[in-house]
Amino acid sequence: GQSLEQPSEVTAVEGAIVQINCTYQTSGFYGLSWYQQHDGGAPTFLSYNGLDGLEETGRFSSFLSRSDSYGYLLLQELQMKDSASYFCAVSAGNKLTFGGGTRVLVKP
Amino acid sequence: DGGITQSPKYLFRKEGQNVTLSCEQNLNHDAMYWYRQDPGQGLRLIYYSQIVNDFQKGDIAEGYSVSREKKESFPLTVTSAQKNPTAFYLCASSTRGGGGTGELFFGEGSRLTVL
Numbered sequence: 001g002q003s004l005e006q007p008s009e010v011t012a013v014e015g016a017i018v019q020i021n022c023t024y025q026t027s028g029f030y031g032l033s034w035y036q037q038h039d040g041g042a043p044t045f046l047s048y049n050g051l052d053g054l055e056e057t058g059r060f061s062s063f064l065s066r067s068d069s070y071g072y073l074l075l076q077e078l079q080m081k082d083s084a085s086y087f088c089a090v091s092a093g094n095k096l097t098f099g100g101g102t103r104v105l106v107k108p
Numbered sequence: 109d110g111g112i113t114q115s116p117k118y119l120f121r122k123e124g125q126n127v128t129l130s131c132e133q134n135l136n137h138d139a140m141y142w143y144r145q146d147p148g149q150g151l152r153l154i155y156y157s158q159i160v161n162d163f164q165k166g167d168i169a170e171g172y173s174v175s176r177e178k179k180e181s182f183p184l185t186v187t188s189a190q191k192n193p194t195a196f197y198l199c200a201s202s203t204r205g206g207g208g209t210g211e212l213f214f215g216e217g218s219r220l221t222v223l
Contacts (some may be wrong), residue, residue: 042217043151044197048210071145087150089118094158095141095166099153 002026004099006088011105017077020102022088025069030091032064032071037101038084046073046086078106110135114199114215121193121222123142131186131199138204141212142183144168145196154197156180156194158204186220194222 012018015063017084022032035043048053049064049071061074075082085101112133121127133140139158143151153166157176167201171190176182181203186193200212 008215031210042214043212044214045211050210065118080193089210094139095153095156096210096212097153097167098143100150101148103148 002090002097003067004090006017006086006098006099006102009099009105011104011107012078012081014080016037016078018030018104020073020075020086020088020104022073022099023069023088024071024099025089026090026092027075028092029066032062033089033091033096034060034073035087035089035098036084037087043087048073048091061092075104076094078108080108082106112199112201112213112215114154114197114217114218119220121220122176123187123222126185126187127220129197129199129220131182131184131185131215132180133182133201133213133215135197135201135213136179137201137213138179140176141200141202142166142172142174142182142184143200144200145198151198154184154199169190178198191222195220 005064029050033048034046037043047062055065059076064071083106085103087097087098087101115130141156142154147218155174173185198217199215
């Protein structure tokens with residue numbers, strides 16, 4: 001089977017930097033994705049890492065180490081609108097398996 | 109505009125009734141998925157389909173059924189055999205299997221409540 005671990009909750013102030021770690025166990029691993037979900041809404045895709053290293057997209061960056069079965073999402077210059085849940089997801093066997101999610105609360 | 113349409117947005121059901129949730133996409137995507145989300149939890153895969161007339165069970169398929177007769181449509185039936193069906197149901201699609209780009213496009217979800 002597949003399993004993913006990520007922290008349940010993180011709190012930070014506006015302008016700060018937050019790192020959300022994700023460790024996984026899976027067979028047939030292709031890559032690691034990150035999704036954002038606001039309360040009551042649908043998840044939206046943020047990033048995908050198929051190879052080791054850092055991918056940067058604006059204020060958000062994502063990192064993958066395949067040898068360590070580990071990745072993280074880095075949120076920089078936090079804004080109030082970044083308050084949401086963030087999910088890592090592993091691609092394996094033509095499907096995506098999601099972690100339990102990390103709730104990020106941004107305070108003024 | 110291209111996207112995924114789920115209906116109904118809210119649905120109430122009495123115990124013992126089957127209900128069908130609709131999912132239609134006009135993105136010309138081959139793969140489609142159904143996930144279930146409980147409050148404060150992650151998404152769990154119910155069923156997925158890579159091509160028309162073919163689908164596979166996900167991690168929590170018991171009590172659910174699907175069909176994929178058309179590329180655009182992937183309806184989910186929640187049967188009376190599902191013991192705890194109250195949840196938020198999300199349909200998604202991708203250009204190919206999730207192992208490709210890791211990018212799924214989600215509908216707005218259907219919230220099912222069993223009375």
